[in-house]
Amino acid sequence: MEEFRCESLPEEIWDSILQRVDEDDFESLSLTCKLLLSITDRLRSTLTVSDRTIAAPGGGISGILRRFRRVRRIKVDPAFRGDLDLVVREISGSGLAIETLDLSRQRFFPSSSVRTVGEKLGTTLKTLICSSLRSMTDRDLIAISEAFPGLEELDISKSHLHTSSAAMVTDSGIEALASRLAHLRRIDVSGHFITDASLSALSSRCASLSELHVRDCCFISESAIASAVERRPNTTAISIGGNLTLTRRSFADARFLRSLRVSDSRLSDEFLTSLANSRLPLGYLRFDHCVGLDFESLFSILKTHRSLNRLGLRNAQFLTDESMELLTPLLRELTAIDLGSCVNLTEWTFFRLAENCPRMEAVRMDMTKLGSRFGSGSNFVKKNNRIRSLDLSLDNHLNDATLRGIGAVCPELREVVMRHCWRVSDSGIDELGRICPRIRSLDVYGCGSLKNLGCAGGFGELETLRASASKIGDEGLAMAVRRFGERLRVVELECTVVTEEGVGEMMRRCRRLKEVNLKYCRNICSGGGECFWLARMVFSSPSIRRITLPEHLTSRLTTEKQRELFLRHGCVVC
Incomplete structure (x- = not known):
């Protein structure tokens, strides 16, 4: 041959x-x-740097960067255990025109390497994402401003807060940053103990600033926000929140606002009236856990902003099925809506949204009462083939009949999240998979009544299964992987009843499996033999990239030498 x-x-x-x-x-x-x-x-065009990248054949990360010369976006895996400074030096020395660097959820910001070699990277870098770092200080902000003067987007949101001022981002750091980043268009400083002085520095020194995100900054006042908008009337996006009281002046000068997000604040009548009369070009509007919003004000705002395509109204407890009946005709352009924690809404509202919003693609109605309105079925509702994503989590009323009705109305679903829905049973999930055969991601975390995903032959395209804290055991797992194991790539199965036999069957049948999370599977190798079991898991599945071990086995199985051995086979074991 x-x-x-x-x-x-x-x-x-x-x-x-x-x-x-x-x-x-x-x-x-x-x-x-x-x-x-x-x-x-x-x-x-993108590269995710993980522990296995460093150990990859062909020269590790430096070899990868030499081969892929068109990479423009690099993200460091949040679980990365290696030398972050080394990664920055390798990226800088590669000569690639990197435009976006994402260091989210790392242990620290690599200031020392950025100061040393950041100049090479700074000529092309436009976006730097450093959200949720365990540590970020003013020194880090100064290093960023010196190394990346051409930066246009910066996210330093939600870093872990420290009581020591030396380990915090303060006004001094933000002021130093603002003085050097003349081209900054977007910044997110949410979650830091900064004051009005920071906002003043950003709005007065960054002439191109058009997107400002300052949620959970409890020392920033409404007047400072109004002044910032007054200085930058071309502002297109604002996210604010944290015990504020918004007035008519808050956004009086914002004529080009396309995105507005307000959380945990008081909305005065004059603010709501001015927003309704403003006729802003809003495409995204979100009010989360806000006081002062009522049905009349919301109706007026939606009536004058028919171009909205995304809407969020979390914890708007004044909303009822009857009020949503009046609002849904105003929402025909919506592609996504979040009505989480609107505790008076039932499946009736969901069916009205599906019927009246022909462009809708994503619906989030967690912590509502879907299933509580007996007889409000879907028999007379027209199918909506555009809806792809649903989040129905934490609903104590959601039952099999309601789930079947939802599936019948949305047959083209791709992603379903229904965490902690205790009344949904095996037959309900089975029917959902049969009616919506193109679901690719299913999250049933905490659904304590589930023992299997049924046997009707659905879920033929499932790629991601998150079934932790359910009652799926070896038998249910075997039934599932026999039906749709060929396409599975990610499995989270932190279930106490699963043993090594069920996991072994999954590994044999799921030839594309890349990630497995078994963190709380305490019955795996309870009688010993864990070393042989883990080696067989890694070496018999060439596609596997990450295994999260059961907690009781971690200390016995993850020595440094073992990690290196598994990394050479392309798998991160943690």
């Missing part, structure tokens, strides 16, 4: 094939031949 070569297939066919392959697999494919290297290089 003639030996097969990469060049045996035309380049356009390889191109079509590789567009269906995860970018994570491009690293090994790029080492096979020059043709695949050329195609994967052309297709790849």
Whole structure:
């Protein structure tokens, strides 16, 4: 038989094939031949750096950066355990025109390496994301401003707060940042103990600033926000919140506002009236846990802002099915809505949204009462084939009958989240999978009545299954993977009744499996043999990239030498 070569297939066919392959697999494919290297290089624009990237064949991260010259966005995995300074030095020395660097949820900001080599990276970097770092200080902000003077977007939100002023972001750091970043267009400083002085510095010194996000900044006043908007009337997006009282003056000068998010604040009557009369070009409006909003004000705002495509009204407890009946005709342009914690809403509202909002793609109604209105079924509701994503979590009323009705109305669902819905049973999930066969992501965390996902043959396209804290055991898991295991890529199965036998069956049948989370599976290897079990898990599944071990096995199985061995096979064990 003639030996097969990469060049045996035309380049356009390889191109079509590789567009269906995860970018994570491009690293090994790029080492096979020059043709695949050329195609994967052309297709790849993003790179996620993880522990396995550092140990990858072909030179680790430096080798990957040499092969993929079109990478423009780099994200460091939040679970990364390696040397972050080394990663920054490698990126800087690669000569790539990196435009976005995402360091979210890292232990610290790599100030020392940024100061040393950041100048090379700073010529092209436009977006830096450093949200939820365990530590961020004024020194870090100064390093950012000196190394990346051309920065246009910066996110330093929700860092862990410290009581020591030396370990915090303060007004001094923000002022130093503002004085150097002349091209800054968007900044998120949510969650920091900064004051009006920071807002004044940003709005007065950053001439291009158009997006400002300052949620959970309890020392920033409404007057400072109004002054910032007055200085920057071209502001297009604002997120604020934290015990504020908004008045007519708050956004009086914002004529181009397209996105407004307000949380945990008081909305005065004059503010609501001025917003209703403003006729702003709003596309996104969100009021979360706000006091002062009522049905009449909301109706007036929605009536004059028919162009809204995303709306959030979390904890708007004045909303009822009857009031939503009057509002839904005003929401025909919506593509996404969040009505979480609106505790008086039932499935009646959901069906009205599906019927009256033909563009709707995502609905979030967690912590509501879907299933409590007996007889408000979906028999006469027109199907909505645009809805792709649902979040129905924490609903004590959601039952099998209501779930079937929702599935019948939304047959093209791709993602369903229904955490802690105790009344949903195996048959309800089974019916959902049969009616909505194209679901790719299913999250049933904490659904304590679930023992399996049924046997009706649904979920044929499922790729992500999150079923932690359910009662799915070896038998239910085996039934599931026999039906749809071929496509599964991510499984979170922190269930106390699962044993190593059920997990072994899953690994044998799921040939595309990349991530497995078994953190609270305390019955796995309870009688010993854990070393052999883990080795078989890693070495028998070439696709596996990450395994989160049961807590009781972590200390016995994850020595440094073992981690290095598994990394050489492309799998992170943690």
